[in-house]
Amino acid sequence: MSRTIRLDAVLVQAVIAGALSFSHLHDLAEAAGQDGWKAWAYPISVDLLLVAAWRRMRTHADNRPAWVWFVIALTASLGANIATAGMLDLGDVPPWLRILVAGWPALAFLGGTLLAHTPTAPAETEPAPIAAPLTAPDPDPAPDVTVERAPEPAPDPAPELPPAPAPAPEPIPAPAAAVAVPPALLDHARKVADTHHATTGTRIDTATLRARLGVPAPLADAITAQLA
Numbered sequence: 001m002s003r004t005i006r007l008d009a010v011l012v013q014a015v016i017a018g019a020l021s022f023s024h025l026h027d028l029a030e031a032a033g034q035d036g037w038k039a040w041a042y043p044i045s046v047d048l049l050l051v052a053a054w055r056r057m058r059t060h061a062d063n064r065p066a067w068v069w070f071v072i073a074l075t076a077s078l079g080a081n082i083a084t085a086g087m088l089d090l091g092d093v094p095p096w097l098r099i100l101v102a103g104w105p106a107l108a109f110l111g112g113t114l115l116a117h118t119p120t121a122p123a124e125t126e127p128a129p130i131a132a133p134l135t136a137p138d139p140d141p142a143p144d145v146t147v148e149r150a151p152e153p154a155p156d157p158a159p160e161l162p163p164a165p166a167p168a169p170e171p172i173p174a175p176a177a178a179v180a181v182p183p184a185l186l187d188h189a190r191k192v193a194d195t196h197h198a199t200t201g202t203r204i205d206t207a208t209l210r211a212r213l214g215v216p217a218p219l220a221d222a223i224t225a226q227l228a
Helices: 009-031 037-059 064-087 095-117 183-200 206-213 217-227
Strands: none
Touching: 009 037, 009 064, 009 095, 037 064, 037 095, 064 095, 183 206, 183 217, 206 217
């Protein structure tokens, strides 16, 4: 029975990108004076540090150290890709780049050691259940002894109090003295009342009439009484 091999686009893209990055790192290391097998070891070191940091980010809760070394390895890979794309003369590599390439093995060794030996947070263990305290059995209850008591005498009835006096009637206020209303003011008030009734459909009250005419309260009451 034959097995069909299906190519994954993501896997093919990863292989192509890895091969190109591997080649660029090799060319940069060789141009910086690392010839022979050493030039091939540099891309392996960068890619392994990149993969180790990525795996630690996925499997551990504390991702800060892994992120630091992932960024360092990614910077080294991207820097080699850009430098070999014509941005740098590989025939005349500057001294600072030679120093970075020569110091990379120590940096990669430090990063790999820290990623492999950084302690992880211990898993939280569930607390053991607390056993219920052993209680001694209750002793036998004492026998119920009922003591008969003599009936208490009924209390004497309270003496009846005399009824409270009825409240005195409130005094009826005396009617206010009649206020004389000038005929002209009464005619004007009647026009205001008619206008208010035609507009609102209700009779005008004393407060509204007083506000419209601007007269004192007793005079407004007298006018309202005569308009009724």
